[in-house]
Structure formats: C-alpha cells, structure tokens
Amino acid sequence: MDEKYFPKEIEQKWQKRWADEQVFKSEIRPDQKKYYCLEMLPYPSGRIHMGHVRNYSIGDAIARFRRMRGYNVLYTMGWDAFGLPAENAAIKNNEQPEKWTLENIDYMRSQLKRMGYSYDWSREIASCSPDYYRWNQWFFIKMYQRGLAYKKKSVANWCPECQTVLANEQAEGGVCWRHETTRVIQKELDQWFLRITDYADELLAGLDELEGGWPERVLTMQRNWIGKSEGARVDFPIKGSNEKLSIFTTRIDTIYGANAMVLAPEHPLLPKLVEGSPNRDRVLSFAEALKKQSREERAAAELKKEGIATGAYAINPFNGEELPVWVANFILMEYGTGAIMCVPGHDQRDFDFSCQYGLPVRQVIAPLDDSGNPIIFEEQKEAFPGEGVMINSGRWNGLPWREANKKMTEFAAEHGFGQWTVQFKIRDWGISRQRYWGTPIPIIYCDRCGAVTVPEDQLPVELPKNVHITGMGGSPLAQVEEFVNTSCPQCGGAARRDTDTMDTFVDSNWYYFRYCDPRNDRAPFDRDKVEYWMPVDQYIGGIEHAVLHLIYTRFWTKVMRDLGLNSFSEPVKRLLTQGMVCMYSEKTGRSEKMSKSLGNTVDPDEMVELFGADAVRVYMLFTAPPEKDVDWQFKKDEHGNVEYPGVEGAHRFLARVHRIVWKWHKHLAEFNRKADELEFNDAQRRLRRKTHQTIKRVAADFEERLHFNTMIAALMELTNEIYDFDTRLGKVERASEADVFALKEAIENLTLMLGLFAPHVAEEMWEGLGRREMLARAQWPEYNEELAREESLEIPVQVNGKLRGRVQVSIDASDEEIKSAALADGKVLSFTQGKDIVKVIVVPRKLVNIVVR
Ligand code: ANZ
Ligand code: ZN
Ligand code: ZN
Numbered sequence: 001m002d003e004k005y006f007p008k009e010i011e012q013k014w015q016k017r018w019a020d021e022q023v024f025k026s027e028i029r030p031d032q033k034k035y036y037c038l039e040m041l042p043y044p045s046g047r048i049h050m051g052h053v054r055n056y057s058i059g060d061a062i063a064r065f066r067r068m069r070g071y072n073v074l075y076t077m078g079w080d081a082f083g084l085p086a087e088n089a090a091i092k093n094n095e096q097p098e099k100w101t102l103e104n105i106d107y108m109r110s111q112l113k114r115m116g117y118s119y120d121w122s123r124e125i126a127s128c129s130p131d132y133y134r135w136n137q138w139f140f141i142k143m144y145q146r147g148l149a150y151k152k153k154s155v156a157n158w159c160p161e162c163q164t165v166l167a168n169e170q171a172e173g174g175v176c177w178r179h180e181t182t183r184v185i186q187k188e189l190d191q192w193f194l195r196i197t198d199y200a201d202e203l204l205a206g207l208d209e210l211e212g213g214w215p216e217r218v219l220t221m222q223r224n225w226i227g228k229s230e231g232a233r234v235d236f237p238i239k240g241s242n243e244k245l246s247i248f249t250t251r252i253d254t255i256y257g258a259n260a261m262v263l264a265p266e267h268p269l270l271p272k273l274v275e276g277s278p279n280r281d282r283v284l285s286f287a288e289a290l291k292k293q294s295r296e297e298r299a300a301a302e303l304k305k306e307g308i309a310t311g312a313y314a315i316n317p318f319n320g321e322e323l324p325v326w327v328a329n330f331i332l333m334e335y336g337t338g339a340i341m342c343v344p345g346h347d348q349r350d351f352d353f354s355c356q357y358g359l360p361v362r363q364v365i366a367p368l369d370d371s372g373n374p375i376i377f378e379e380q381k382e383a384f385p386g387e388g389v390m391i392n393s394g395r396w397n398g399l400p401w402r403e404a405n406k407k408m409t410e411f412a413a414e415h416g417f418g419q420w421t422v423q424f425k426i427r428d429w430g431i432s433r434q435r436y437w438g439t440p441i442p443i444i445y446c447d448r449c450g451a452v453t454v455p456e457d458q459l460p461v462e463l464p465k466n467v468h469i470t471g472m473g474g475s476p477l478a479q480v481e482e483f484v485n486t487s488c489p490q491c492g493g494a495a496r497r498d499t500d501t502m503d504t505f506v507d508s509n510w511y512y513f514r515y516c517d518p519r520n521d522r523a524p525f526d527r528d529k530v531e532y533w534m535p536v537d538q539y540i541g542g543i544e545h546a547v548l549h550l551i552y553t554r555f556w557t558k559v560m561r562d563l564g565l566n567s568f569s570e571p572v573k574r575l576l577t578q579g580m581v582c583m584y585s586e587k588t589g590r591s592e593k594m595s596k597s598l599g600n601t602v603d604p605d606e607m608v609e610l611f612g613a614d615a616v617r618v619y620m621l622f623t624a625p626p627e628k629d630v631d632w633q634f635k636k637d638e639h640g641n642v643e644y645p646g647v648e649g650a651h652r653f654l655a656r657v658h659r660i661v662w663k664w665h666k667h668l669a670e671f672n673r674k675a676d677e678l679e680f681n682d683a684q685r686r687l688r689r690k691t692h693q694t695i696k697r698v699a700a701d702f703e704e705r706l707h708f709n710t711m712i713a714a715l716m717e718l719t720n721e722i723y724d725f726d727t728r729l730g731k732v733e734r735a736s737e738a739d740v741f742a743l744k745e746a747i748e749n750l751t752l753m754l755g756l757f758a759p760h761v762a763e764e765m766w767e768g769l770g771r772r773e774m775l776a777r778a779q780w781p782e783y784n785e786e787l788a789r790e791e792s793l794e795i796p797v798q799v800n801g802k803l804r805g806r807v808q809v810s811i812d813a814s815d816e817e818i819k820s821a822a823l824a825d826g827k828v829l830s831f832t833q834g835k836d837i838v839k840v841i842v843v844p845r846k847l848v849n850i851v852v853r
Contacts, residue, residue: 001661002662005655005658005659007611007654008612010612010763011114011612013760013764014116014763015113015760017763018116018118023774023777024118024121024776026072026073027072032072033071035074035537035538036073036074036534036535036536036537036538037059037062037063037074037536038075038536038538038540038572039540040055040508040539040541040542041079041080042080043080043083044079044101044104045104046107046108047108048111048604048605049604050581050594050601050602050620050632051542051581051594053581053617054578054579054581054620055540055541055542055578057616057621057757058576058578058706058708059075060118060617061621061708061756062538062706064756066537067118068755068756068778068780074515074516075118075120076121077117077124078123078124078125078126078514078515079108079127079128080508080511081105081126081127082128082437082439082501082504082507083437083438084178086437087436090437090469091469091470098128098463102126105126109124111604111605114605114608114613115608115617116613116614116760118759123515123518127504127507127508130460130462130463131460131519131521132511132514133460134460136502136507137440137454138456139560140442140506143195144453145453148195148198148559149193149195150192150193150195151190152191152193153188154188154193155188155291156191156430157170157171157184157186157296158186158189159171159176159182160182160183160185161176161178161179162178162179162182162435164434165430165433165434166184170548171184171294172296173296184294184296185292186294189432190432191431191432192441193428194428194431194555196426196428197427197428199555199558199559200226202558203222203551203555203558206569206570207219207222209570210570210572213573214572215575215576217546217577218543218575218577222547222550224425225547226424226425226426226551227424227425228422228423228425229422230421231248231249231250231252231421231422231423232248232408232409232412233246233247233248233337233418233419233421234249234252234317235317235418236341237314238312238313238315238325239312239313241272241312243273245261245269245325247337247339247341248335248336248337248423249340249341251343252408252409252412253365253401253402253405254343254346254364254365255316255319255341255343255393256316256319256393256394256396257344258316258342258343259342259344259360259362260323260325260342261314261323261326261339261340261341261342262327262339262340262341262350263310263325263326263338264333264338264339265290265291265331265333266287267333267339270283270310270327271284273311273325274311274312277312278311279311283311286308290327290328290329293329295334298332299332301348301349303329305329305330305349305352305353306329307326307327307329307357309324309326310327312325313325316341318394323341326342326357328353334427342354343364344359344380344383345363345364345365345380345383346364346385347385348382351382361380362392363376363377363380363392364391364392365386365388366388366391367386367387374388374391376391387400387401388401390404396408429503431502431503431506432500432502432503433500434475434500435475435476435500436469436475437463438501438502438503438504439501440461440462440463440497440498440501441501442461444489445495445498446488446493447494447495449488449490452488452495453489458489461497463477464477467479467480475499475501477499484497485497505549506552508549509549509555509556510556510557512536512571513530513534513560513566516529516532516533517529517530523565524565527565530565530566531567535568535570535573536572536573537573537574539575539576540575540626541576541577542580543577546577550575553571554570557569557570557571576626576627578627580629580630581594581620582594582632583600583631583632583634585598591629594632602632602634602644604616607647611647611648611650611651612760613760614654615647615648615650615654615758616647617757618654619646619647621708621712621757622713625707625709625710626707626708632644632646633645633647634646653716654754654761657750657751657761658764660719660722660747661747661765661768663726663732664726664744664747665765665769665770667732667735668743668747669769669770673737673740673741678737678738679738680741680742681738682811683728684739684741685791686721686811687721687725689787690717690718690721691746691750692783692784692788694714694715694717694750694753695781695783695788696783697710698715699783708757711753711756711757715750715753715757718746718749719750721746725739725742725743726743749781752778752780752781759776763775763776791811792808793809793810793811794808795808795818795821795845797822797828797849798847798848799850799852801849804831805828807821807825818842818845822842823837831852832850832852838852
C-alpha cells in the first residue's frame with residue numbers, strides 16, 4: 001500500500017489480479033446455496049453510458065455481498081447484439097453490421113472491465129453469434145411443430161423510416177419507439193406470430209406469485225397489458241338476412257340502452273351488409289380511410305370518433321328493437337368480436353360517438369337517492385358508468401346491475417343467442433422483421449410441400465456475409481440470391497428461404513438461461529445446470545422493460561417448461577427497476593434524463609479518468625436509493641469549466657479512508673491480541689459499538705431493501721468515529737493494546753464493507769492490513785449483538801438538592817444532552833414548572849442538580 005491514494009494504479013493492479021486468479025469464475029457446487037444476480041444485458045451501441053454504470057454498480061454490490069455471505073454466485077455479462085442501430089450504421093457508413101457490432105462490444109467490454117465489475121467473463125455471450133441464435137431457430141421450430149408459431153396475413157404497424165414492422169409495444173402512441181417523431185402507419189403483410197395468448201391466463205395468474213418480489217408498478221402494468229375481462233358474447237340477427245352480428249360486452253345489463261351496433265372497419269361482415277345497397281361504395285371507401293389510422297390512435301380515449309351508417313339493421317334479441325349498424329374508427333378488429341352494441345347512457349366512448357351523430361341516449365341504470373329511489377337523469381352530459389339499479393329494461397327493472405348482468409347472461413345462453421366469455425387485450429406476438437441484422441427464420445417454402453422447417457442438423461441458418469444494405473424496400477435478405485435459393489428438405493426440389501428475421505426481443509427471452517451453460521453445442525442449455533442456477537434471485541434493469549421483455553421472457557420460460565427444458569414457470573424472483581441518471585438543465589430549469597440527443601451526458605470514461613472507478617461507483621450508489629432518479633451534480637466556474645462536486649466528494653471520502661488506514665496499517669497488521677485478554681474503556685467500547693452496529697445495519701439494509709445510500713452513509717459515520725478516536729490518541733505510539741484492538745476491528749470491518757462499493761481501494765487496504773487472502777474471497781463479518789447494543793446510564797435528577805426523578809441516557813450522551821433530558825422529564829417538570837431555573841449542574845455521567853427559585 002502506498003501513502004497516497006492513486007485510484008488508477010490501484011484499480012489496474014486489482015483488475016489484473018482478479019482476472020489472473022479467476023476469482024469470479026463460477027462453477028456449480030451442489031452443496032452450496034446459490035445466488036443468481038442478473039442485469040439486463042446492454043445493446044452494444046458503442047459506448048457505456050451512466051445508466052449502464054448505475055445498473056451494474058448496483059448488481060456488482062449485490063453479487064459481492066452474496067459471495068461474502070457464503071453464496072455461490074452467478075454473475076456475468078452479455079450483449080443484446082442484434083438490432084436496428086447496427087443496420088442503420090451500416091447503411092450510413094457502408095460497413096457490415098457484424099463488424100460494427102463486434103467492435104462496439106470490444107470497446108464496451110474494455111469499459112466495463114475498467115469499472116471492475118465482478119463478472120465471470122468466461123460466460124460472456126453475444127446474441128448475434130451463430131452459436132447463440134441457432135437456438136432461437138431451434139425454439140422457433142419447436143414452437144412451429146406445436147402450433148405455437150404460425151403465419152397469418154395481418155395489418156401491422158409499419159414504420160416508414162425503419163421500413164419494418166413494429167410490435168404494438170414498439171408503436172405506443174402511434175409513433176415508432178426508435179424514431180420518436182415518425183408516425184406509424186398500417187400495412188397488410190404476411191407475418192409470423194407466436195401464440196402468447198395461449199398463455200394469457202397463466203401469465204396473469206403467475207403475477208400473484210411475484211407479489212412482494214417485483215415492484216407493484218410492474219405487476220400492474222403487466223396485468224393491464226394482459227387485460228383480462230369477463231363478459232358476454234351476444235348475437236344480434238341482421239334484419240332481412242340469415243346473418244348474425246356477434247358482439248362482446250362486459251355490460252350485457254345495459255342492452256336495453258343500445259341505440260346502434262358499431263363495427264370495426266375491418267369487420268368481415270361489412271361487405272355483405274352493404275352488398276347491393278346504394279351506399280355500398282361510399283361506406284366501403286369510408287371504411288378504407290378509417291383503416292389507415294393506427295391501432296394505437298384508434299384505441300385512445302380522446303380519439304375523434306368517426307363513423308358512417310351502413311344502412312343495415314340488427315335486432316336486439318332482448319326487446320326486438322331495430323338498431324342501425326354503423327362502422328366506426330373506435331372499434332378495433334383485434335378485440336372481442338370487432339363489433340359492439342352502442343350504449344351511450346353508460347359508456348363514454350359510445351356517448352361521444354352518439355353525440356357526434358345525433359343518436360338517441362337512453363338511461364337504463366339509475367343510481368339511488370338517499371331514500372332508495374332511482375334517480376332519473378333529465379339530460380345526460382356524459383355517460384353514467386356507476387352503480388345502480390335497472391330501469392327502462394322490461395322484466396329486469398329494479399335489479400342491481402351486477403345481478404342483472406349475471407341473470408341476463410344466463411338468459412341469453414338459455415335462449416341460444418349469447419354466452420359468458422373471457423377476453424384478453426394481449427395479442428399474439430408478431431416477430432417478423434423485414435431486416436437483415438437478426439435471426440433468420442428457419443423456414444423453407446417449396447411449391448410442392450409448402451412451408452417446411454429447416455432440419456435441426458442444418459441449423460443454424462446463418463446470415464450471409466457481405467450483404468449490401470441500403471435500407472430501401474423490403475427485407476435485405478430477399479436480395480441475396482445465394483441465401484434465398486435452396487432445396488426443399490422434404491422433396492429436394494427447388495425452394496426458397498424465408499427472408500425475414502426475428503424480432504430482437506426473441507434474443508433477450510432466454511439469454512440468462514444460456515449464461516448457465518454458455519458453450520453448449522448440443523442443446524440451448526443443460527437442464528441440470530439451469531435447475532441449479534435458476535430462477536434468477538435478483539434481476540436489475542430499467543422500468544422501460546416492464547411489459548416488453550418482462551412479459552415475453554415469462555412466456556418463453558413457460559414454453560420451455562412445456563418442452564421439458566426446465567421445471568419452474570417463473571424465471572425471476574426479485575426485480576429491481578433502477579431510476580434514471582439525470583442532469584439539471586439550465587435551459588428548462590428541470591432535471592432531465594441524460595441522453596445524447598439532449599447533449600447532457602457525462603462520459604463514464606472521463607469520470608473514471610478523473611476520480612477513479614471506485615469513486616464513480618460510490619457516488620452513483622450514494623446519491624439516491626436505487627429505484628429513484630439520480631441527479632448528476634455539476635458546477636460551472638466563472639471560466640465555464642465544469643466541476644463535479646458529487647463524484648469528487650466520493651473520491652475525497654475514499655482518500656480519507658485510505659489516509660487513516662495508511663496511518664495505522666503496519667501497527668494493525670502486526671497486532672494479534674484477543675478481545676477477552678483486554679479491558680476496554682468507554683472510548684474503546686464506543687468505537688467497538690459503532691463498528692458492530694454498522695455491520696448489523698449494512699447487512700440488514702442489504703437483506704431488506706437494497707438502499708445503498710444509507711449503507712454508504714453508515715460507512716461514512718463509522719469513518720468519522722474512527723477519526724475521532726484517532727484524534728484523541730494522536731500519535732500511533734500512544735495507543736494501548738485495547739486502543740489498537742478497537743481500531744483494528746473498526747478499520748478492518750470498514751474495509752471489508754467498503755469492498756462492496758469500492759472494491760479496488762478496499763482490496764489495496766486489505767492487503768496493506770496484512771491480509772494475504774483477497775478481500776474478494778473474504779467472508780462477511782459477524783457482528784456481536786451484545787456489543788452493538790446501545791448502552792445506557794440512569795442518572796438521578798435533583799431539584800434544589802432533593803431527588804425528584806431519574807433519566808435514561810445513552811452512554812455517549814454529552815452533558816448538554818443529559819441536561820435537556822433531565823429538564824424534559826415529566827416528574828422533574830412538576831417541580832420546576834412556573835419557577836425560574838437559576839442553574840443546572842451536571843456531574844458528568846453521575847448526577848444532575850437543578851436549582852430553581
Ligand atoms: C356495452 C357497454 C356498456 C360496454 C357499458 C361498456 C360499458 P373492457 O372492459 O376493456 O374489456 N368493446 C368491446 N369490443 C370492442 C372493440 N373491438 N373495440 C372497442 N370497444 C370494444 O371493455 C369491454 C367493453 O369495450 C365492451 O363492453 C364494449 O363496450 C367495448 F355501459 O359493451 B361494452
Ligand atoms: Zn422507426
Ligand atoms: Zn418440397
């Protein structure tokens with residue numbers, strides 16, 4: 001150990017040692033309890049940003065803590081390496097996506113290594129490697145064979161900029177998730193889908209199991225995404241025809257309030273309804289125009305409702321009323337049956353629509369007034385969705401709506417025009433992408449045999465190299481003759497390959513299963529290995545993946561289970577969604593997420609260069625609890641130079657610890673007396689108490705809530721306590737054996753715990769303290785409950801010389817604290833109230849005497 005704290009040298013030294021001795025390599029040890037700490041794998045965009053640093057500093061502290069607690073820890077890193085940016089960079093710079101991606105990975109790996117994260121690098125994977133994506137293809141084939149992967153024509157969200165299909169999740173708000181200003185349009189295409197809807201019920205039920213381990217917010221988002229609703233299908237006969245129109249409603253009890261039927265513009269019955277009608281062309285072209293609006297816009301509550309009457313009528317099966325059939329934009333073909341009954345009195349969207357086109361409103365549910373009479377609305381200004389009883393509903397009048405809902409569903413079922421049913425919002429997952437840089441879909445089309453899967457022994461279907469990517473037109477693979485033209489695996493005849501690639505969310509579904517067995521070339525992974533390491537004990541990542549990745553991967557786990565690959569159904573026990581890294585903006589006067597486009601980023605490399613990786617990590621964890629946003633502190637001096645007082649403070653803290661360790665390290669290293677051979681005075685007991693309390697507090701914070709900020713604050717307090725002790729002693733030579741014991745205990749434990757957050761400097765100090773075994777291999781210290789307990793004193797209180805009460809104070813209480821405790825004591829107060837306090841005499845730790853007049 002050197003006298004001065006030079007982070008750069010220390011960090012390089014220990015990173016090399018850790019790597020040379022393979023300290024973080026993990027192997028299965030069946031007799032040891034395991035811990036799987038996982039971070040969402042990064043996209044290799046080019047450089048690490050502060051958001052990554054935060055995510056991984058959290059994960060690393062957890063991994064290190066668990067190792068010290070005796071767990072066999074799996075902690076590693078990989079690359080979500082397929083995706084658009086590589087392709088876009090290729091178009092721009094006329095480069096190969098593979099080259100761009102691999103270079104970025106190399107650079108980012110070196111950045112991560114400079115941070116000193118304790119990954120088992122021998123397990124690193126990249127999803128763009130054929131060893132990895134061949135298993136995507138293998139899964140696809142398994143799913144295809146089970147009917148879980150299928151192809152259908154469907155309108156899809158299409159980003160004109162990306163020239164590709166987007167999943168609903170990637171087109172929220174009608175804009176592309178990558179090009180936040182590009183409007184998504186609707187286009188009909190042949191697409192591959194995965195039948196996630198088959199698992200909708202299980203995906204929903206499984207969320208209950210995650211309660212407590214996952215943030216409530218994420219569970220709610222998933223529940224809403226899955227969107228289960230129970231209701232009824234009701235069939236309305238079409239007047240003058242044999243056709244029936246089926247609708248889905250959650251409120252069959254409002255059926256007497258229906259004023260019309262409304263179809264989605266894509267509804268298959270529409271052409272039949274207008275056949276031969278003079279309105280036909282007008283209606284159909286109106287419907288065509290409506291289809292152009294994106295699904296997202298059409299589902300929004302504030303959508304401007306637009307529709308047209310078809311001229312056809314349907315008959316309400318409950319009361320025989322004739323209802324006009326309309327087509328309108330706010331009905332989605334993908335939900336329910338793609339048709340509704342319009343009930344303006346009790347559904348706001350129907351109300352808006354009816355107002356727009358002057359359709360009548362009829363109230364059929366009435367709230368009750370104080371004396372229990374139904375309240376009849378004079379004129380409705382909005383829909384009434386609340387509780388109430390049935391009115392204007394024939395034989396059902398007077399029933400509470402819930403009861404009516406149940407009975408009317410039964411009635412409809414008995415009479416054969418309806419049925420109880422469940423609907424889900426979640427849709428099958430469209431995975432086809434008209435892109436190059438992804439997993440090729442392992443399907444071959446033969447004129448004779450149709451769609452044929454690529455035989456398993458021919459996997460992977462590798463991406464062809466040196467493809468000229470222009471970004472124009474459809475799939476780049478379609479333009480590569482050598483790739484497209486092949487022979488049919490069944491009949492041997494000429495055939496063509498599928499030229500789409502898979503959504504990159506397929507890659508991230510199971511990467512952390514692969515970490516358990518990363519080099520397996522016979523199977524995606526070995527079942528025993530996965531059964532040992534999985535489920536993930538702690539997953540850390542951004543809230544932006546609450547419904548995308550985190551639903552898909554739960555789905556995938558269940559599919560793999562059904563393929564016999566694993567036994568469990570939920571892959572992640574605990575989830576932590578960390579907050580963003582932000583910076584205050586002078587322009588807007590607010591704190592804003594660090595992002596390239598706002599130009600408010602701080603480069604991790606630069607910070608590491610200036611202050612060291614340890615300081616950057618400590619600062620990141622100290623500034624806020626992990627789920628809250630971090631505001632990266634900076635200051636501009638009068639010359640416009642930027643300073644970073646926050647990280648700098650973290651650096652100063654580490655230097656302060658380093659200094660005191662330096663001062664004592666030789667002494668402490670040589671010292672080996674035991675506690676029971678020594679007598680401790682108050683000051684020594686006080687320091688020992690602080691040490692044991694700190695160990696207890698940090699461990700409890702780890703187990704309970706992962707609030708690293710309060711853990712680091714506790715280490716800072718302990719450091720202050722050590723300094724106070726040291727100041728009192730002055731010279732090293734003046735320390736008694738008991739002094740050295742207390743100091744050694746404090747300093748060693750401080751070093752051990754600091755190793756979670758600032759591992760390099762902690763290793764250096766640990767070595768300086770004479771330890772031969774690395775800190776990375778050390779055990780978590782045990783605290784002594786007895787020693788951690790706050791000691792207290794009972795102090796008698798006199799008023800004018802007579803004993804009037806006793807107060808309990810902590811053993812460390814100052815005279816001032818003892819005095820205020822005495823004055824505030826209830827018994828004592830009754831003797832001092834209304835009198836003048838002339839004087840308070842404190843005999844330290846013994847007695848208080850209050851003189852009153
Ligand atoms: C009549 C009614 C009356 C409705 C009322 C609601 C309230 P959730 O709960 O989200 O499942 N609906 C059904 N299919 C639709 C589609 N394809 N596009 C747009 N809207 C559709 O919503 C179910 C309700 O959404 C259904 O119940 C239907 O409106 C509407 F006081 O039927 B309801
Ligand atoms: Zn786009
Ligand atoms: Zn064939």
